[in-house]
Each structure stands twice: as structure tokens, then as C-alpha cells.
Amino acid sequence: MVNTYLFVGLIASYLFGAVASCALNKKDNLCTYVSFLSAAAGAVLGIIFSLSVVFGETFNISMQGSLVSFGFFVDRLSAFFILVISIAVLAVSIYSLGYVKEYFGRKNIGYLGFLYNIFVLSMLLVVTASNAVMFLIVWELMSVVSYFLVVYEHEEPETRKAGFIYIVMTHIGTGFILLSFLILAGESGSFDFGAFSASGAGMPPLLKDLVFLFALIGFGAKAGIVPLHIWLPYAHPAAPGNVSALMSGVMIKTAIYMLIRIFFDFLGAGVLWWGFLVLVVGTVSALTGIIYAVVEPDIKRMLAFSSIENIGIILLGTGASMIFFASGSPALSAIAIIAALYHLLNHSVFKGLLFMGAGSIIFSTHTRNLEKLGGLIKKMPGASALILIGILSISALPPFSGFVSEWLTLQSLLLGFSLNDSFARIIMPVSAAALALTGALAAFCFLKTFGIGFLALPRSGHAAHAKEASKPMLFGMGILAVLSVLLGVLPVYVIPYLDMITEPLMGTSAYDQSLSFDILGTVAMPAGKISVSTPALLLLMLAFLSLPLIVLFAYHGKRTPPYETWGCGQPISTARNEYTAAAFSRPVQMWLGSIYRPVSGSQATYSASPFLKSSFRFESRIEQVFELYLYAPVIGFVKDKARRVKLIQTGSIHAYLSYIFGVLFVLFMFMITGGS
Amino acid sequence: MLTQLAIAVFQVFIILALAPLLSGMIKKVKAFLQMRKGPGILQPYYDIAKLLRKDSVVSENVSWIFHAAPVVSFVAVLAAGLLVPVYILNMPFSFAGDLIAVVYLFALSRFFIALASLDAGSSFGGMGGSREMFIASLAEPAMMLSIFAIALNVGSTNLDYISGAVSSLGIDAVSPYQLLAFVAMFIIAIAETGRIPVDNPATHLELTMVHEAMILEYSGKQLALVELGAMVKQLLVFSLLANIFFPWGIASDLGAAGLAVSLIVFLIKISVLGVMMALVETSTAKWRLFRLPNLLSISLMLSFLSLVSFIIVKGG
Numbered sequence: 001m002v003n004t005y006l007f008v009g010l011i012a013s014y015l016f017g018a019v020a021s022c023a024l025n026k027k028d029n030l031c032t033y034v035s036f037l038s039a040a041a042g043a044v045l046g047i048i049f050s051l052s053v054v055f056g057e058t059f060n061i062s063m064q065g066s067l068v069s070f071g072f073f074v075d076r077l078s079a080f081f082i083l084v085i086s087i088a089v090l091a092v093s094i095y096s097l098g099y100v101k102e103y104f105g106r107k108n109i110g111y112l113g114f115l116y117n118i119f120v121l122s123m124l125l126v127v128t129a130s131n132a133v134m135f136l137i138v139w140e141l142m143s144v145v146s147y148f149l150v151v152y153e154h155e156e157p158e159t160r161k162a163g164f165i166y167i168v169m170t171h172i173g174t175g176f177i178l179l180s181f182l183i184l185a186g187e188s189g190s191f192d193f194g195a196f197s198a199s200g201a202g203m204p205p206l207l208k209d210l211v212f213l214f215a216l217i218g219f220g221a222k223a224g225i226v227p228l229h230i231w232l233p234y235a236h237p238a239a240p241g242n243v244s245a246l247m248s249g250v251m252i253k254t255a256i257y258m259l260i261r262i263f264f265d266f267l268g269a270g271v272l273w274w275g276f277l278v279l280v281v282g283t284v285s286a287l288t289g290i291i292y293a294v295v296e297p298d299i300k301r302m303l304a305f306s307s308i309e310n311i312g313i314i315l316l317g318t319g320a321s322m323i324f325f326a327s328g329s330p331a332l333s334a335i336a337i338i339a340a341l342y343h344l345l346n347h348s349v350f351k352g353l354l355f356m357g358a359g360s361i362i363f364s365t366h367t368r369n370l371e372k373l374g375g376l377i378k379k380m381p382g383a384s385a386l387i388l389i390g391i392l393s394i395s396a397l398p399p400f401s402g403f404v405s406e407w408l409t410l411q412s413l414l415l416g417f418s419l420n421d422s423f424a425r426i427i428m429p430v431s432a433a434a435l436a437l438t439g440a441l442a443a444f445c446f447l448k449t450f451g452i453g454f455l456a457l458p459r460s461g462h463a464a465h466a467k468e469a470s471k472p473m474l475f476g477m478g479i480l481a482v483l484s485v486l487l488g489v490l491p492v493y494v495i496p497y498l499d500m501i502t503e504p505l506m507g508t509s510a511y512d513q514s515l516s517f518d519i520l521g522t523v524a525m526p527a528g529k530i531s532v533s534t535p536a537l538l539l540l541m542l543a544f545l546s547l548p549l550i551v552l553f554a555y556h557g558k559r560t561p562p563y564e565t566w567g568c569g570q571p572i573s574t575a576r577n578e579y580t581a582a583a584f585s586r587p588v589q590m591w592l593g594s595i596y597r598p599v600s601g602s603q604a605t606y607s608a609s610p611f612l613k614s615s616f617r618f619e620s621r622i623e624q625v626f627e628l629y630l631y632a633p634v635i636g637f638v639k640d641k642a643r644r645v646k647l648i649q650t651g652s653i654h655a656y657l658s659y660i661f662g663v664l665f666v667l668f669m670f671m672i673t674g675g676s
Numbered sequence: 677m678l679t680q681l682a683i684a685v686f687q688v689f690i691i692l693a694l695a696p697l698l699s700g701m702i703k704k705v706k707a708f709l710q711m712r713k714g715p716g717i718l719q720p721y722y723d724i725a726k727l728l729r730k731d732s733v734v735s736e737n738v739s740w741i742f743h744a745a746p747v748v749s750f751v752a753v754l755a756a757g758l759l760v761p762v763y764i765l766n767m768p769f770s771f772a773g774d775l776i777a778v779v780y781l782f783a784l785s786r787f788f789i790a791l792a793s794l795d796a797g798s799s800f801g802g803m804g805g806s807r808e809m810f811i812a813s814l815a816e817p818a819m820m821l822s823i824f825a826i827a828l829n830v831g832s833t834n835l836d837y838i839s840g841a842v843s844s845l846g847i848d849a850v851s852p853y854q855l856l857a858f859v860a861m862f863i864i865a866i867a868e869t870g871r872i873p874v875d876n877p878a879t880h881l882e883l884t885m886v887h888e889a890m891i892l893e894y895s896g897k898q899l900a901l902v903e904l905g906a907m908v909k910q911l912l913v914f915s916l917l918a919n920i921f922f923p924w925g926i927a928s929d930l931g932a933a934g935l936a937v938s939l940i941v942f943l944i945k946i947s948v949l950g951v952m953m954a955l956v957e958t959s960t961a962k963w964r965l966f967r968l969p970n971l972l973s974i975s976l977m978l979s980f981l982s983l984v985s986f987i988i989v990k991g992g
Contacts (some may be wrong), residue, residue, distance in 0.1 A: 028705075043888060044776075046989070051920075084766060086844060097731060107952045112793075130943075139989075239778030244974070245864055273706040311818060373764075377739040377741065378739055395787065396775060396780065396783075397784040397787055398773075398780050398781055398784060403780055405963060407776055407777070407780075410776055410820070411833070412774075414824055414827060414828075414833065417828050422987060424989055426983070426984070426987070428826040429825075429983055430821075430980075432819065432820055432824060433817040433818075433820050433821040433824075433976070433979075435820070436816040436817045436819065436820035436821075437813065437816055437817040439807075439816065440783075440813035440815075440816035441813050442818075443787060443809065443812075443813075444809040444810070444812075444813050447787060447790055447791060447805070448806075449807055450791060451790070451791050451793075451794030451795075452794065454739075455738075455791065455794045455795040456737055456794060456795060456796065457737055457739060457797045457798075499854075529831060529832035529834060529837050530774055530832050530833050530834055531771045531772075531773075531774065531834060532772070532773050532774055532776075532777050533771060533772045533773065536769065536771070536772035536773075537755055537772050537777065537781070540754075540755040540758060540769065540772065541751045543757045544688075544750075544751045544754045544755060545747065545751055545753070547750070547751075548746065548747045548750050548751065548901050549747070550899070551728060551897060551900070552747070552897055552898070552903060557769065559731060560731045560732065560733045560734075560896075562733075562734050562735065562736040562916060563733050563734070563735065563736065564735065565736075565737055565796040565797055565798045565893065566735075566796075566798060566800070567798065568882075575797070577797070577798070577799055578798075578799065578802065579794065579799050579802020579803065579805075579806070582800075583802065583806070584794075584802055584806040585804075585806070586806070586807070587806060587807060587810035587965060587966075588810060588813070589809070589965055591966065591969055609963060626918055635699075651934060
């Protein structure tokens with residue numbers, strides 16, 4: 001009963017936030033506080049509700065309508081996603097109290113607050129919907145509302161283009177989702193998810209394969225798997241900072257929720273090649289995402305590419321889990337899916353943090369271009385420190401959160417060797433090597449971002465006049481930064497929780513059979529032969545701190561005053577001489593030149609004689625291979641066919657009347673002859 | 677409890693004490709091979725001692741990252757030092773991390789030094805940091821695959837367990853897959869310790885240096901920490917090679933005779949690897965940065981072959 005109140009309460013607080021922001025849209029300040037604080041209240045209720053479902057019992061409400069039934073069903077998996085969404089929403093809503101000031105007097109805050117609340121609500125409904133019709137309605141709501149959020153700053157033509165790409169891609173996805181639901185509904189005779197789950201596993205193999213493929217494409221488009229990822233690098237940078245934190249942090253995870261739901265719950269995950277396909281898709285997405293992130297100078301686009309990478313890592317764990325499940329090792333499958341969910345949770349935390357960080361940089365410098373930043377660590381010390389925590393986490397450095405989930409993913413891939421299938425034995429280590437490359441390039445990419453953006457001297461006036469982020473912004477980021485550390489240091493509490501989530505799905509607990517824990521938070525894999533303990537690593541490092549500190553402070557001679565940076569004896573200590581982001585990523589760009597296909601050109605203008613250059617302009621960019629070689633031909637094909645079809649569109653009303661007549665005639669003929 | 681602590685403290689002591697010796701020895705062997713006299717084998721100790729007595733000149737552009745980096749990097753390497761078997765098995769802290777954790781601790785150490793390289797705003801620093809991270813990106817997949825190849829053999833990635841299992845296998849452990857994995861790991865060790873043909877530790881030429889360019893702004897005590905950290909990391913990489921592939925002789929309990937033998941055997945193993953490294957350094961030239969992907973793909977391929985041959989030998 002408490003759960004019902006909590007659930008109704010959380011829906012009510014988002015609805016209240018939405019309605020109140022509309023009502024108050026003339027008063028920027030008040031509107032901000034009411035709409036985002038009620039979203040934060042909803043998030044707190046969501047966290048409590050989620051925990052109460054996981055540690056209590058599943059929650060179910062249904063209302064039988066005449067045509068369709070509306071219903072909510074919250075099992076542990078849904079509850080986990082409610083938790084992921086609510087944590088991010090809590091932090092982002094507090095952050096928004098400061099961030100939204102960016103739009104005061106310029107944009108309608110009530111509109112933003114309304115969309116924001118409805119957007120969060122739609123995500124929560126997506127992970128709780130209990131039948132396909134209801135699901136599609138809220139899924140569409142989520143897509144449309146997030147589209148309006150993406151085009152919030154619609155004055156910019158780029159933003160409108162981003163919105164267009166997003167809405168097209170997301171509808172292609174919805175089309176495939178519809179197909180997979182129709183097959184499931186046709187077989188089970190009901191639109192209810194419970195019925196899908198009961199009859200899905202027993203469907204004919206061909207239909208199961210089709211449902212799998214359609215779901216992978218449909219939800220993959222939302223999650224941003226390669227090659228359906230092209231909307232992310234447009235839509236995420238275009239949206240306001242707080243919204244992109246939610247879109248990248250949690251919205252794309254709702255697609256992962258449905259993938260897990262469909263693969264394991266509806267279809268029973270009994271087919272080996274599904275796992276291989278998901279594993280390959282994950283590997284390709286992870287590599288592609290990070291390869292483009294490394295050379296991207298726009299910080300928000302870079303973060304969007306990195307989201308593609310992390311979705312890939314999550315799918316690696318999911319794919320491994322499916323392979324184990326199909327090979328009849330549910331305990332190993334549980335470990336792999338725990339790794340995937342752990343990474344999902346971590347990613348929503350640190351990516352939310354980093355998008356908020358990017359938002360606060362843009363708030364105070366008004367540029368997204370890494371080449372124009374620099375020296376922010378001195379101008380924005382608090383925000384920089386929090387962003388550094390996010391960066392250490394996403395680079396998977398111990399003892400931060402990314403390390404634990406990446407370690408678990410690597411270990412679950414290593415466990416592939418216990419399988420009998422030789423293809424699995426080869427492909428799993430290879431994808432682990434790809435994951436290692438991904439991790440190293442991610443470290444490269446985020447090191448570059450922090451080193452170029454925050455250290456040394458400011459590279460432009462924008463960066464030189466940056467101001468520290470406001471208190472609510474720092475507080476919002478702080479919540480997620482603390483969580484990043486805790487998720488890294490305390491896996492001993494997180495993994496049993498995740499095990500509770502996956503136990504009903506896998507039918508077995510990883511905890512009993514393979515994983516074990518002890519007081520130091522050691523995560524041990526089968527039979528205790530493999531273990532890691534981030535708390536112990538942290539304690540060891542803290543203990544060793546004494547050595548260098550003694551060395552540094554024991555002997556103080558004459559203190560040497562600071563001196564200029566070494567420049568071969570020349571006074572070159574200016575921002576112009578700093579290493580640029582493009583130069584930093586140059587080795588990777590040359591190494592992978594065949595993928596990037598860099599195009600560069602220079603243009604000089606001359607005054608008087610060809611020896612006197614008055615100005616010089618150099619431009620370099622990389623091609624988006626997928627847009628160029630995959631999407632452009634398809635779009636060209638569609639346009640071409642559309643032109644041919646145009647022939648019948650004469651514009652004459654007589655022609656259209658004759659079309660109608662023709663169709664009616666054919667239908668009548670059909671009724672008379674074929675219908676009987 | 678107390679003995680466990682003593683083992684750990686002694687391990688840290690040995691690592692710190694032997695790390696400069698290894699560097700000095702490699703330098704001496706290289707000098708011998710190049711018909712030079714070379715500096716004394718104890719020179720790295722003198723260098724560190726000299727640097728420790730000096731004060732640091734710090735660039736006026738830097739932030740707290742620059743000051744924190746040597747400390748974090750040093751501490752991360754030392755923490756890795758308790759996970760790598762050196763003179764004894766069943767180490768008290770081996771539960772805290774496996775081979776993958778060691779690799780990621782090295783990555784943490786490298787990450788902070790590379791951050792600091794950008795902090796002073798010098799182009800040299802950026803150049804060094806970028807190259808170092810690039811080489812690390814190339815080495816990482818090869819490293820992970822060879823870790824897998826090793827781990828499959830014994831069913832664990834915990835170093836203690838690997839060493840114990842291989843040493844109990846005796847001569848049976850010598851196998852094609854083990855050999856292939858060793859060569860792959862040796863190439864990675866060259867990259868990880870920044871030696872020719874990947875990086876030249878002796879150069880200060882602007883366009884060729886990698887590690888040295890990164891730490892160009894450091895001086896005095898901070899430089900001492902960075903240098904010592906790099907030496908310790910080198911010793912640990914060598915210990916990894918020695919005790920993963922040739923763990924024979926390592927003590928498994930606290931007998932005095934066993935420990936003495938183990939220490940001597942360790943010294944011999946490290947010296948042999950050091951001589952091998954010096955031979956490689958003397959007989960090859962430094963490669964261009966953009967040829968390094970070839971070298972590290974060789975390592976990747978060897979690890980892959982090791983994996984495949986393991987599957988073939990042990991039956992599919």
C-alpha cells in the first residue's frame with residue numbers, strides 16, 4: 001500500500017512541476033524553483049519507491065479500459081531503472097536551479113520546466129509500463145518531449161537540424177519496436193507484457209529471431225548503437241546542459257532496459273548467436289564511439305560519442321551474459337549481466353556529472369570548443385575538481401567507479417573460456433582486447449579534455465574570464481561525484497544489490513555460486529582465485545602517501561620562487577605556444593587515418609604580391625564515415641524513388657478522383673470474389 | 677597479522693632498494709655493449725640522493741595537479757608493488773588486485789604524470805603526454821590479450837595464483853602458448869618501461885623524447901619522486917615477466933633458507949631480463965612513433981596465437 005502512495009506521489013510531483021511551471025512562466029525565478037524542486041522531490045520519492053520494491057515486493061496496478069488496458073508493473077529490474085533515473089534526476093534538478101539562469105530573460109523558463117518534468121515522467125513510465133500499447137504511447141511521449149527539449153534553442157539552424165535527425169532516427173526505431181511487439185502480440189494473443197513473457201520463449205524460432213532483430217534495431221536506435229548512433233552527436237550537444245545530462249545519462253538507458261526485458265524476460269535468451277551479435281554490436285559501438293570522441297574538439301559532442309562507447313561496453317556485458325545463458329551457465333550469465341548493469345549505473349552517474357560539468361563550462365565561458373578553453377582549474381576550482389572525479393571514473397582508473405564495472409566486464413569475458421563453443425572462446429577474448437583498447441583511448445580522450453581545457457593558460461578571452469559555477473550547480477555535480485567515488489570503493493554493497501535485481505531474471509544468484517565478498521570489499525570470482533578490492537587498493541595508496549610526503553616536506557632548503565615554463569631559453573610562456581587539442585590527438589588521427597579520412601584545406605589571401613600573406617586560414621575536419629557511406633546512399637535512394645512516385649501526383653483533381661474510383665473498384669471486386 | 681605486515685613492508689623495501697640498481701645495471705651493460713665505460717652501477721642512487729637534496733623550480737603557470745601528480749603516480753606504482761610477486765608467494769595483499777588491477781594502477785600513475793605534462797603550458801610536455809598516452813593505447817589491447825592467454829592456462833588473473841600454479845607445473849609449464857605469450861609480454865614490457873625501440877630513456881632531443889618530454893618541467897625532489905616511480909615501475913614490469921613465466925625458485929613460505937634462495941634467484945632473473953633488455957636496446961634503433969603500431973600489433977598477434985594454440989593444445 002505504501003508503494004502505491006509513493007508511486008502516485010512521484011507521478012503527482014512531476015505533474016505538479018509541469019503544471020506549475022506553465023502557470024508561473026512569467027516569473028523566471030519562482031518558476032525555476034517550483035518546477036525543479038518538485039522534480040527533485042519526485043526523484044527522492046522515486047529512490048525510496050525503488051528501494052522499497054527491490055527489498056519488498058513487486059508492484060502492480062492495472063486499469064482495464066474498453067479498448068486497451070493501462071497498467072504499471074514494477075519488478076526489481078524496473079525498480080533498478082527507476083533508481084538510476086531518480087538519482088540522475090535528483091542531481092540534475094538541483095543543478096538546474098543554477099544552470100537555468102543561463103536562459104533568464106532570453107527564453108521561456110516555464111516551457112523548459114514543463115518539458116523537463118514531463119520528460120522525466122515519461123522515462124519513468126517507460127520503465128514501468130506493463131503492456132505494449134501503453135508502452136508505445138509513453139515511449140512516443142518520451143521521444144517527442146525530448147525532441148522539443150533538443151530544439152529548445154531553435155533559433156540556431158544547427159539545433160533544428162539536430163532535432164530533425166533525432167526525430168527521424170527515433171521514429172525509425174519506433175517502427176521496428178512496433179514490428180517486434182506486433183509479432184509478440186500476434187503469438188501471445190494479448191498486448192500484455194505478462195503474456196509476452198509467458199509465451200515468448202515458446203514461439204517458433206524464426207519469429208523469435210525476428211523479434212530479437214527488430215528489438216535490437218528499434219531499441220538500438222534509441223540506445224545509440226553503431227550504425228544507428230548518428231543522432232547522438234547532434235542531439236546531445238544541441239539540448240540544454242541539464243537535459244543532455246539526462247538524455248545521455250538515463251534516456252538512452254531506457255532502451256537497454258527494454259533490450260534486457262525482451263531478450264531475457266520475453267524471449268528467454270536461448271539462442272547462442274543472439275549473444276554473439278550483441279557482443280559484436282557492443283564491441284563495434286564501443287570502438288567507434290571512442291575513436292570519434294578522441295578527435296572531437298566540441299566537448300558536448302565528445303561526451304555524446306563517449307556515450308555511444310559506454311553503451312557499447314554495457315552491451316558487451318549483456319552479450320556475454322546472453323552467450324552464457326544460451327550455453328546453460330546461468331551463474332556466469334548473472335555475473336556478466338551484473339557487470340553490464342553496474343556499468344550502466346556508473347555511466348549514468350559519471351556521464352551525468354560530466355554533462356553537467358560541460359554545461360557549467362559553457363555557462364561561464366559560452367564556448368563548447370576545447371581549443372578555446374584552458375586554465376579553468378584556477379578560475380573554476382570547485383567545478384574542475386568535481387569534473388576530474390568524473391574523468392577519473394570514466395577513464396576506469398582505480399579506485400573510481402568505472403574501474404570496478406570494467407574489471408567485472410573483462411572478467412566475465414574471460415570466463416567465456418569455460419564454455420565449450422570454440423567460437424565463443426575466441427571471440428570473447430578478442431572483444432576483451434577491444435575493450436582494453438577502448439578503455440585506453442577513453443583515458444587518452446578524457447586526459448586531453450582535462451589537460452587542454454582545465455590546465456595551463458587560458459586560450460581565449462572566454463576562458464580567461466570564466467567564473468566558478470554557482471552553488472546549486474556545484475551541489476548537483478557534487479552528489480554524482482560522491483556517488484562515483486562510492487560506487488568505486490563500495491562494490492561490496494552494490495553487487496549484492498545488483499544480484500537481487502538479476503536473480504529473478506537469471507533464476508539463480510551469482511552470489512551463491514561464483515562471487516564472494518569479505519570485509520575488505522574484495523570481489524572474488526569463481527572459487528576465490530580472482531579477486532580485486534578497491535577499498536584495499538585505496539587504503540594501500542593512502543598508507544603509501546606517507547612516503548612521498550615525508551620526502552617532499554622533510555627537508556626544506558631555500559624555497560625557489562616560481563619561474564617561467566622552459567622554452568629553450570626563449571620567453572615563450574604564452575597561450576599561443578601551448579599544445580592544442582588537435583595536436584594532442586594527432587597521433588591517434590594519423591594511426592587511424594583510414595577511418596577518420598581527415599580532410600584539410602588551407603586558404604591564404606595575399607596583399608600586393610604573392611609573397612606577402614595578409615591572412616591565412618586552415619581548416620581540418622574528419623568525415624563521419626557512417627553518414628557518408630551508409631546514410632547518404634540510403635537517403636539518395638529514397639529521394640530518387642520519391643521523385644519517381646511524384647509522377648502520379650499531377651495536382652489535377654480529376655486524376656485524384658479517378659485514383660479513388662480505381663481503389664474502390666478494386667476493393668469491391670475483392671469483396672465480391674476473394675472475400676467470400 | 678604482524679608477519680603479514682612484515683612481509684609487505686619488506687616487499688616495499690626490496691622494490692624501492694632494487695629499482696635504481698636495475699636501472700644502473702642496464703645502463704652499465706649497455707655501456708659495455710657499446711664499448712664505453714659508462715657510469716657506475718650505483719649512479720641512479722646518487723642521482724636520486726642528489727635530487728632529494730635540491731629544491732624544485734616550478735613553473736608559474738601550474739595548478740595543484742602539477743604538485744599532486746608525482747605523489748599520486750608514485751603511490752599508485754607502490755600499491756601495484758604489493759600485488760606483484762617478487763620474492764615470496766601468498767603475499768598478504770594479493771587479494772586486493774589481480775594482473776588487470778596492476779595494469780590499471782600503472783594507468784593511474786601514467787594518467788597523472790601525463791596530466792601534469794600539460795599543466796605548465798609547454799609544447800614539450802603536451803608532445804610527451806600525447807605520445808605516452810598513444811603508446812599506452814597501442815599497448816593496452818596486446819597486454820589484455822596476453823593477460824588472457826596467461827590466465828587461461830591457470831584459470832586465474834591473480835598474480836599470486838598464476839606464479840604458484842606455473843611453478844607447481846614445473847617443466848610442463850614450458851609450452852608453445854607460454855612462449856608466445858612471453859614474447860608478446862616482452863614487447864609490451866619494452867613499451868611500458870619506455871625503452872628502445874619505443875622510447876629512448878637516454879635522450880633529451882626535443883623531437884624524439886617521450887617520457888622525458890612529459891617530465892621536463894619537474895626538478896628537485898619532485899623529479900626524484902617521478903624518476904624513482906619510473907624505476908619502481910620498471911622493476912615491477914620485470915618482476916611480472918620473471919614471476920609469471922619463470923616463477924621457479926620463488927619462496928612460498930617463510931623459511932630462512934627458502935627466502936635467501938628466492939631473493940638470489942629473483943636477482944638472477946631480473947639481471948638476465950635486464951641484460952636481454954640492454955641487448956635489445958643496443959641492437960635496434962629507436963623507431964618512428966608511427967611505426968610503433970606495427971611493433972605492438974606483432975605483440976597483439978603473438979598473444980592471439982598464444983590463445984589459439986592454447987585452445988588447440990588443450991582441445992576445443
